[in-house]
Amino acid sequence: MRTSGETLDHFWAVVPAGGSGTRLWPLSRAGAPKFLHDLTSSGRTLVQSTWDRLVPLATPQRLLLVTGEVHARAVGDQLPQLERGNLLLEPSPRDSMAAIGLAAAVVHRRDPEAVVGSFAADHLIPDARAFGGAVRQAVAVAQQGSVVTIGIEPTSPSTGFGYIRTGDAMDVEGAPDAFRATGFTEKPDSATAQQYLATGDYRWNAGMFVSRADVLLGHLEAQLPQLHAGLLELAEAHEDLPAHKAADVVERVWPTLTKIAIDHAIAEPVAAAGGVAVVRGRFSWDDVGDWDALASLVPDLGTGSAVRVIGDLEHVVTQDSTGVVVPRGNRTVAVIGLDDVVVVDTDDAVLVTTRSRAQEVKQVVEALRAKGRADLL
Amino acid sequence: MRTSGETLDHFWAVVPAGGSGTRLWPLSRAGAPKFLHDLTSSGRTLVQSTWDRLVPLATPQRLLLVTGEVHARAVGDQLPQLERGNLLLEPSPRDSMAAIGLAAAVVHRRDPEAVVGSFAADHLIPDARAFGGAVRQAVAVAQQGSVVTIGIEPTSPSTGFGYIRTGDAMDVEGAPDAFRATGFTEKPDSATAQQYLATGDYRWNAGMFVSRADVLLGHLEAQLPQLHAGLLELAEAHEDLPAHKAADVVERVWPTLTKIAIDHAIAEPVAAAGGVAVVRGRFSWDDVGDWDALASLVPDLGTGSAVRVIGDLEHVVTQDSTGVVVPRGNRTVAVIGLDDVVVVDTDDAVLVTTRSRAQEVKQVVEALRAKGRADLL
Numbered sequence: 001m002r003t004s005g006e007t008l009d010h011f012w013a014v015v016p017a018g019g020s021g022t023r024l025w026p027l028s029r030a031g032a033p034k035f036l037h038d039l040t041s042s043g044r045t046l047v048q049s050t051w052d053r054l055v056p057l058a059t060p061q062r063l064l065l066v067t068g069e070v071h072a073r074a075v076g077d078q079l080p081q082l083e084r085g086n087l088l089l090e091p092s093p094r095d096s097m098a099a100i101g102l103a104a105a106v107v108h109r110r111d112p113e114a115v116v117g118s119f120a121a122d123h124l125i126p127d128a129r130a131f132g133g134a135v136r137q138a139v140a141v142a143q144q145g146s147v148v149t150i151g152i153e154p155t156s157p158s159t160g161f162g163y164i165r166t167g168d169a170m171d172v173e174g175a176p177d178a179f180r181a182t183g184f185t186e187k188p189d190s191a192t193a194q195q196y197l198a199t200g201d202y203r204w205n206a207g208m209f210v211s212r213a214d215v216l217l218g219h220l221e222a223q224l225p226q227l228h229a230g231l232l233e234l235a236e237a238h239e240d241l242p243a244h245k246a247a248d249v250v251e252r253v254w255p256t257l258t259k260i261a262i263d264h265a266i267a268e269p270v271a272a273a274g275g276v277a278v279v280r281g282r283f284s285w286d287d288v289g290d291w292d293a294l295a296s297l298v299p300d301l302g303t304g305s306a307v308r309v310i311g312d313l314e315h316v317v318t319q320d321s322t323g324v325v326v327p328r329g330n331r332t333v334a335v336i337g338l339d340d341v342v343v344v345d346t347d348d349a350v351l352v353t354t355r356s357r358a359q360e361v362k363q364v365v366e367a368l369r370a371k372g373r374a375d376l377l
Numbered sequence: 378m379r380t381s382g383e384t385l386d387h388f389w390a391v392v393p394a395g396g397s398g399t400r401l402w403p404l405s406r407a408g409a410p411k412f413l414h415d416l417t418s419s420g421r422t423l424v425q426s427t428w429d430r431l432v433p434l435a436t437p438q439r440l441l442l443v444t445g446e447v448h449a450r451a452v453g454d455q456l457p458q459l460e461r462g463n464l465l466l467e468p469s470p471r472d473s474m475a476a477i478g479l480a481a482a483v484v485h486r487r488d489p490e491a492v493v494g495s496f497a498a499d500h501l502i503p504d505a506r507a508f509g510g511a512v513r514q515a516v517a518v519a520q521q522g523s524v525v526t527i528g529i530e531p532t533s534p535s536t537g538f539g540y541i542r543t544g545d546a547m548d549v550e551g552a553p554d555a556f557r558a559t560g561f562t563e564k565p566d567s568a569t570a571q572q573y574l575a576t577g578d579y580r581w582n583a584g585m586f587v588s589r590a591d592v593l594l595g596h597l598e599a600q601l602p603q604l605h606a607g608l609l610e611l612a613e614a615h616e617d618l619p620a621h622k623a624a625d626v627v628e629r630v631w632p633t634l635t636k637i638a639i640d641h642a643i644a645e646p647v648a649a650a651g652g653v654a655v656v657r658g659r660f661s662w663d664d665v666g667d668w669d670a671l672a673s674l675v676p677d678l679g680t681g682s683a684v685r686v687i688g689d690l691e692h693v694v695t696q697d698s699t700g701v702v703v704p705r706g707n708r709t710v711a712v713i714g715l716d717d718v719v720v721v722d723t724d725d726a727v728l729v730t731t732r733s734r735a736q737e738v739k740q741v742v743e744a745l746r747a748k749g750r751a752d753l754l
Contacts (some may be wrong), residue, residue, distance in 0.1 A: 138569070330726070335729045336737050337737065346708075351713075352710070352714065353711075354715060356714070357714030368694060376709055
């Protein structure tokens with residue numbers, strides 16, 4: 001096994017790349033979800049940035065990606081270094097436990113001492129170094145047998161994220177920021193979120209889980225034995241069978257897998273039993289839930305305009321306006337006299353709304369679905 | 378000469394088709410100005426609707442159109458019945474006096490008893506019958522030797538139009554709505570416009586002038602003898618010379634023509650001398666100056682939405698919004714949570730503004746010109 005100053009021995013990264021991202025329509029589509037887009041005009045798509053953050057820690061040999069069969073080609077195009085055997089394809093969405101569990105089962109066959117870390121393909125984390133430091137601590141804690149999550153220091157009482165409650169510090173060598181996790185919460189209302197912040201005990205749940213593969217599979221076997229058995233069979237087929245025979249197994253087993261998020265399947269019950277740790281992540285993070293969130297995340301490019309442009313500045317003319325313009329239709333977008341406006345221009349659809357109404361984009365997508373406009377979804 | 382129940386003997390219609398219509402960008406462009414567009418989704422462009430209103434009064438034989446050389450082909454495509462010899466082409470814009478004067482000079486050579494009526498190519502007049510009735514009265518008055526304008530009954534104290542002040546009734550047979558015109562005003566401020574309305578003596582100046590050709594040319598000769606001489610020479614060349622020789626005359630004479638509006642050249646000085654009449658037009662009229670004006674003019678198509686759509690309803694999805702959407706880019710336009718919004722979508726540019734800021738579109742066009750984006754103008 002190769003090691004380097006940064007690379008973590010036995011650390012395997014898993015990237016579940018799913019979701020439709022309807023709240024980022026019309027850029028994000030069923031056929032090209034959020035993770036395939038360069039939402040911030042950084043020059044790299046979200047899944048490419050995720051790769052860039054993880055590969056120094058895991059090497060390409062130990063970086064697996066799980067995605068829908070329909071996205072296989074786009075992922076392959078965007079990540080030419082992704083190894084063939086490290087791309088796991090889902091015939092249909094089965095939620096995060098199946099995706100991560102399958103990857104853990106595959107990894108466990110390859111490296112019985114593996115520590116698996118799962119990280120979404122479509123989050124924004126500008127500071128890769130701070131992220132890597134948190135992963136390093138999480139791996140150190142996970143090697144002791146805990147399931148470890150990285151909890152983000154909240155910077156506002158967001159109602160858009162779930163929270164993790166932290167308990168006592170753990171005193172693990174090399175992990176000064178590790179605490180017991182005493183509970184997970186769903187997205188809170190505003191008053192609750194403010195209470196959470198006031199206590200200082202809560203972290204944002206960024207869906208980052210780090211665990212020894214054997215520990216994760218052990219919890220899965222205890223909680224959901226049938227799902228566990230199905231995933232082991234699929235992992236064996238993926239590793240040992242020729243493609244056409246593996247396909248038969250997938251066709252038979254895949255539809256039987258329980259659809260459940262890893263939070264509900266493992267994190268919550270194991271946390272209740274004291275088996276989950278949280279490492280405090282002191283880096284900025286966002287899941288870019290909608291255009292409003294994205295508008296906050298895009299730096300002012302010094303255009304002298306109060307409108308943030310995500311794309312080619314040459315395509316945008318504004319006058320006395322604030323907000324965000326996303327010119328991706330290769331056309332000129334002119335905005336006059338609107339505050340906190342959101343304009344997203346693509347080849348076949350243009351969205352005009354405000355930052356405060358950005359969440360309602362989802363309903364427009366539903367309206368289009370109801371009208372039979374699958375071509376636009 | 379043919380006559381019918383509607384056709385007016387010796388009446389010749391002239392349509393100056395110019396202007397760039399920058400306030401209706403991005404639909405209206407230098408290469409395809411306002412008059413070439415079907416702004417209201419009526420099925421006919423503005424110049425076609427103008428033709429439709431005038432041809433019953435004048436017949437195609439007596440309907441002339443004056444436009445820029447660059448628009449010759451588009452006009453020909455839109456008006457297949459327009460006779461070749463009735464299309465007068467301007468090598469460069471020389472304002473309305475040159476355009477109308479040239480047409481009057483051509484018409485006078487064909488019919489010394491001609492009454493010429495000039496009507497813009499890009500105004501909206503839904504009630505062609507009421508319009509025809511006003512023209513009929515104007516012709517009756519013009520035959521007595523006056524220059525006649527049709528003044529529109531104001532329905533609001535608009536600051537976007539010029540006004541005509543009316544004096545005594547004229548008692549011309551067949552023209553019960555004819556009055557002396559005692560003056561013309563530029564666009565007034567709001568307080569002045571309200572005073573105008575309160576007196577009941579003011580009409581909107583819609584730029585419609587009706588006059589015997591010999592009378593018009595006589596006034597022109599008195600006011601601007603050099604312009605008059607140039608136009609006579611151009612008319613003779615147009616009527617009597619082969620094309621290549623006529624082109625030589627145009628090339629020599631055209632650049633010498635005085636650039637002046639007919640209002641300043643004739644209407645104002647002749648009105649001061651008591652030679653102008655006004656016929657009250659009791660029909661709705663608009664020059665569709667900007668997107669705000671257009672939004673007011675478009676009927677609610679019963680979509681159940683508070684957003685007016687000028688174009689294919691199938692291309693528009695709205696939620697909790699008011700305003701106007703003009704989908705001309707063959708793409709879906711989605712609008713959420715905006716009031717009095719204006720969205721104009723075309724192949725290479727999309728405009729987003731509000732009705733109250735619609736006049737500032739002109740400045741965006743200027744900004745694009747300054748950026749060297751002639752392709753978008």
